[in-house]
Amino acid sequence: MIHTSKYAPHIVVVRPGVERLTAINSKAFKEEVIALIEGGASQLVIDFKEVSFLDSSGLGALTGVLKRIGHRGDLVVCGLNSDVTQMFKICRMDRVFKSYLDVDAAVQAMSESL
Template identity: 60%
Template sequence: MIKTTVHDDLGICVVNPAVERLTAANATQFKEEALALIEQKHDRLVIDLGGVSFVDSSGIGALVGLLKRLGNRGEVVVCSLQGSVSQMFRITRMDRVFSAYPDVDAAIKALEERV
C-alpha cells in the first residue's frame, strides 16, 4: 500500500499512503506498514498526504499511533495537506500536534535543520 523514499544520508523516510482516502477501510494497513518502517529503525518520517483527498478519524488515529510509537526517539511530520484533509487537521486540532509543511522538500529541509 505505502510507497517510501528513504534518504539514508539524512536519516529521513518519506511515506506516501498511496491511497486517495485514508479511512477505516485502509488506515490499519497503512499504520502496520508504517510501523514496520519504525521497527526497521526509520525514526524520522515525513508523511506525504498530497495524493490524499480525504482523511477520517481512523486515518488521524493511525498517524497518532505512529507518533506514539516513536515517542521521543523520532519525529513524524506531515506535508502537502490539501482541502478537506487540511480542514480535518484543523478541526481535530492535529495541526497543533503535527508539524505540517507545504511539500516534501520543505518537510525534509525542516527535519534537516533539527539535527
C-alpha cells in the same frame, strides 16, 4: 500500500498510496509505517499530496504512529489539501503535527533539526 523514499540518511518520506485514508485501510497504513519504525526509521515525513480525504481512523492511525516513534525521532506531515487541512484543524491535530507545504520543505526543516 505505502510507498517510501529516503531523502537523507535518516529521513524517510512515506506516501500512503491511497486517495482516501479511511477505516478500510488505516489499520494497514499504521502497521506498515510501524514496521518501518521497527526497522530503524525514526525521522518520518508523511506526504499527503495524493490523499484527498482522511477520516478519524486515518487520524487515529497517524497518532498511533507518532506515539510509536515517541522520543526516538519525529514525524511531520506535508502536502495537505484544503479538506485534509480542515480535518486536522477540526480535530485539533494541527497542534500535534508539524505541517509543511511539500516534501522538499519538510525534508529541509527536518534536516536542519537533526
